[in-house]
Amino acid sequence: MKRRDFFKKGTQGVVAASIFPIIGDISAQTSNSTNVLFKEEKALRETLKKDPIRRKTLVVDVAVIGGGMSGISAAVSAARNGAKVVLVQDRPVLGGNASSEMRVTVNGVKNLENKHKVERETGIVEELLIENWHYNPQESYHVWDHVLYNYVIREKNLTLLLNTTALDVNIDENKIKSVVCRQLTTETDFTINAPVFVDCSGDGFVAATAGAEFKQGREGKAEFNEKYAPDKPDGWVMGDCFMMITKDMGRPVPFYAPEYAVPFDAEKAFKDKHRKIKHLKEGFWWVELGSDVDIIGERDEIRHKLMANFYGVWNHIKNSGDFPEAANIVLDWVGSIPGRRESRRFVGDYILSEPDMLGLRHFDDAIAFGGWSLDEHCPGGIENLNEPASYFHSRFKEVYQIPFRCLYSKNIDNLLFAGRNVSVTHIALSSTRIIGTCSMMGQAAGTAAAMCANKGVSPRKLYQNNINDLQEQLLRDDSYFPHRPAKDPKDKARTADLIFASSTSSGDVKNLLDGVSRDEINKIHHWQSEGLNAELQLEWNKPQKFTSVEMKFDTNLQRLMMMHKDPAKNKGQVTAVPPELIKDFTVEARVQGNWKEVGKKEYNITRLVKINFDEVKATAIRLKLKNTHGKENIRMFEVRCY
Numbered sequence: 001m002k003r004r005d006f007f008k009k010g011t012q013g014v015v016a017a018s019i020f021p022i023i024g025d026i027s028a029q030t031s032n033s034t035n036v037l038f039k040e041e042k043a044l045r046e047t048l049k050k051d052p053i054r055r056k057t058l059v060v061d062v063a064v065i066g067g068g069m070s071g072i073s074a075a076v077s078a079a080r081n082g083a084k085v086v087l088v089q090d091r092p093v094l095g096g097n098a099s100s101e102m103r104v105t106v107n108g109v110k111n112l113e114n115k116h117k118v119e120r121e122t123g124i125v126e127e128l129l130i131e132n133w134h135y136n137p138q139e140s141y142h143v144w145d146h147v148l149y150n151y152v153i154r155e156k157n158l159t160l161l162l163n164t165t166a167l168d169v170n171i172d173e174n175k176i177k178s179v180v181c182r183q184l185t186t187e188t189d190f191t192i193n194a195p196v197f198v199d200c201s202g203d204g205f206v207a208a209t210a211g212a213e214f215k216q217g218r219e220g221k222a223e224f225n226e227k228y229a230p231d232k233p234d235g236w237v238m239g240d241c242f243m244m245i246t247k248d249m250g251r252p253v254p255f256y257a258p259e260y261a262v263p264f265d266a267e268k269a270f271k272d273k274h275r276k277i278k279h280l281k282e283g284f285w286w287v288e289l290g291s292d293v294d295i296i297g298e299r300d301e302i303r304h305k306l307m308a309n310f311y312g313v314w315n316h317i318k319n320s321g322d323f324p325e326a327a328n329i330v331l332d333w334v335g336s337i338p339g340r341r342e343s344r345r346f347v348g349d350y351i352l353s354e355p356d357m358l359g360l361r362h363f364d365d366a367i368a369f370g371g372w373s374l375d376e377h378c379p380g381g382i383e384n385l386n387e388p389a390s391y392f393h394s395r396f397k398e399v400y401q402i403p404f405r406c407l408y409s410k411n412i413d414n415l416l417f418a419g420r421n422v423s424v425t426h427i428a429l430s431s432t433r434i435i436g437t438c439s440m441m442g443q444a445a446g447t448a449a450a451m452c453a454n455k456g457v458s459p460r461k462l463y464q465n466n467i468n469d470l471q472e473q474l475l476r477d478d479s480y481f482p483h484r485p486a487k488d489p490k491d492k493a494r495t496a497d498l499i500f501a502s503s504t505s506s507g508d509v510k511n512l513l514d515g516v517s518r519d520e521i522n523k524i525h526h527w528q529s530e531g532l533n534a535e536l537q538l539e540w541n542k543p544q545k546f547t548s549v550e551m552k553f554d555t556n557l558q559r560l561m562m563m564h565k566d567p568a569k570n571k572g573q574v575t576a577v578p579p580e581l582i583k584d585f586t587v588e589a590r591v592q593g594n595w596k597e598v599g600k601k602e603y604n605i606t607r608l609v610k611i612n613f614d615e616v617k618a619t620a621i622r623l624k625l626k627n628t629h630g631k632e633n634i635r636m637f638e639v640r641c642y
Helices: 003-017 026-050 069-080 124-135 141-153 205-209 299-319 354-358 426-432 435-455 459-476 509-513
Strands: 054-059 062-065 085-088 158-161 164-172 175-183 188-193 196-199 237-241 244-248 288-291 329-334 366-370 374-377 390-394 400-403 415-417 498-501 534-553 582-591 594-601 608-628 635-641
Touching (some): 069 085, 069 124, 069 158, 085 188, 124 141, 164 205, 196 205, 196 435, 237 299, 237 374, 237 426, 288 299, 354 374, 354 426, 366 435, 366 459, 374 426, 400 435, 415 435, 426 435, 435 459, 498 509, 509 635, 534 594, 594 608
Parallel strands (some): 054 188, 062 196, 085 158, 196 415
Antiparallel strands (some): 175 188, 244 329, 366 400, 374 390, 498 534, 534 608, 582 594, 582 608
């Protein structure tokens, strides 16, 4: 039905449904409205004949460019902290390298050299991983795209622009005033005005166009005293790569390589222990290509070469006779967009380096942590078989801190960044580039951006005058960085005269107030009930005003949770909502001697739970913890009252 026909035919229903009184001639009013609509349509058509680009202006508090995992974390955290946010993503789906278009695993800290081999990231990235198992137990990457989409668009302060690419940046002195973006699907240019911008796009087009200082390539040993760096600096960056997924046809199926496939030198390649065919399911990370000149400008050439080399490797697997187990295996999906590890790294007030990480340096502005090994991939990738596929230089005994000064520009006053483009050396990036770590930096950058917009200050001023406020907000929102416990003076739970529980099988209820919301190596910070239907109570000698109670429960942070392309890698994981996690509970307040239910949660799927309610004046808060998603005891790490 044409729009004008719909308008005419729908008039009667519209009028009948109206709650406003109709005065005068209805047909005359309808006719006038129709004429106005026709005039507007005609004017628009005439305008678009002369200029096909539609133009709109958005005014927001925070503009986030790039909708990968770090960009999602930045945008959602800024929105949750009160900022009006726009998230600009140049693809039709969210997730970046983790999306269905590239399918890179959302890895985080693992393989630490202590009894906590895994130290999983919390906050927004964990919420997303749990939601994925809740909505997507079938492990579909296309459904994962929509899990991310749902997570973003439900935020009331957040506007999402998909298929939208940054074109230009307007600068006033050392500040970004606006960014012009084009949404290809609607042929619309958006001019986005904001006091704060966050570039989470990886390559950092907006930041670079604004004139933000950046580094590219490898530093020499001497510049940062990095023993794993090359003797002399050069332009090499770690390479792009493709992923794949296969399936078993149950019968032998031939493979015919495309004409552009590059023959694979298996004899030379397999001399390196890392270039091995360990499985036939999800691709080979060592089929990668970097650049020592311009990895961004060479992207399409690299894409073609990657495809050629990938099909050369697969042709060897299928047709060399060395892999009889591949007879029934066929390619079900092969990426067409390379996943990128490294390009520009923007310079902040601090550049994180190898000695900082290996020395576990403490920073007064810590806002996130990392712990993936120093995993520097081979310069040249598969075109350089003379070197190992990757130099796994060193693992970490403990997680290291990442300072806030790595997340904002040294010379553009209102620019933050998060992800693989932050202020680190090439060697440091070999660890910080992991998606879980990038997501934590995204949450920190988004929270900081909201605070900058609210206070009217630059990120540098926020560091100088309000870094404690930023850290406290991040810890409250379930981030973590070692050696920095929460100590929020507004948290009334810290002033409780008494805290007790109906039972205890492990830990102590007082641990819930110590400011550390996870168990650390050789130090527990939890309280655990004995059985279900437990109660926890806080008492104050004098009545207090309350509007919220916030809790952090157990999800077993020493167990992996990510989705894999190869289901065999799920061994040791739980492919569902963590069984340790609280499921149903209520919150009560004792008002004038009587208990009053002020909130409840049914079928909870988040570690951090914030229960908000109308203000009450009470002398006690009681949690009635009913059950979990499977475990026989209830474990908590924190309770706060505001």
